[in-house]
Amino acid sequence: MTHAYDAVVVAGGSARRLGGADKPALTVGGRSLLDRVLDACADAARTVVVGPRRPTSRPVDWVREQPPGGGPLAALDAGLRRTDHETVLVLSADLPFLTSATVRTLLDGATGATGTTGLDGDSEGDGDGNGERDGAIVDDGRDQPLLGAYRAESLRRELALIAAEHGSLAHLPLRLLTAELSLRRVAPVAPHEALDCDTWEDLAAARSRIREHGRVLNEWMTAVKAELGIDLDVDTALLLDLARDAAHGVTRPAAPLTTFLVGYAAARAGGSAEDVAAAARKAAELARRWAEEEKPGPDPEGR
Template structure:
């Protein structure tokens, strides 16, 4: 199935003391490059955030105005690519693989979106595949996307979820690397 990848990598990493979370290295690979490896089969890939060095070429964009939060980042990312399905991923999913992205695409079925649950069974909206039209309509409904809640923005979409999986575990603190 053809898909575009939108990778959110513009957060302030405040819980990491301002360290650029996307560039943290685990087993010799940055968190951002781990997600880019998992999405290597995308027709197009855009990273929403400041330009960094990555292992493969990608498009770059930032939300307008900058620091507008993840919904504004999603809106900026959706302006890239044309595939009918979008893999929407945060840059802090170090255990995500190509196989997990395939699971997202295959799980979509007739739903608006299909996402991963983390090992605590939390639904990860930023580790999911969405129908581009459904995601774009959800963004349009909120009006100005700056500082909007992802969960509230996606309310009303028909979403399905995986069983809990390590691939859905994001890293928000240093302790998350030890899990």
């Protein structure tokens, strides 16, 4: 199911356990933590990032909480003021493995009626009496309010009540908000999607994980496409087979040069995934013919 939603990404904070480093700008797999989170919500109608301005891979709206460094409730309030859709996705900026699949699960949980499939369970409470909840958050053994989707009206209501009770939202804990909301608990599509980077050890583990066999190639391709501004589904196996054939049938340096020429030809043809596949097939057939010539031919004297 497709849902229209806005996204609020909380990218402030003092990162005390990181020695005050600019956490959202730290990189995993050569890309900033913030950009990785922005990829997961790329289809948001509007994306508001709460925190100091930084370079990002796609345009976003920037806003600062008041006062700057005022904590998560102040950040949520500032971000919500820039949104207008009924559903708001709320994310922290330190989730290197978050994907759109978990975002979709959260949106389904926030907008669906009780009993929606794929949900682990509900919190206490009966919603608004119509079987609806105030939102859905990831629970991977701990509640993660900054990895959730909410009804914007519910957030605004509770934030206003908390501000009235305490005189300000600054430096107040998130639990004051979530304790008053009826929330579904949702499991991430994969457990590692909920991993955050609060310490240098967390960051080192994420950087190591991204280089694991079976993951590194897809992560690298995703990073290159993002860096080059390419939105294209690439048949990685097809290109690897072509590179292998060029390397074995011609000479090893032919592999990277051939794949470069295939990309160039595909771009000239229109740049679609089909154009890439067609160019790769032609080059692979040429490599096959080239390799065939290396095989011993018939003995002209019949020996």
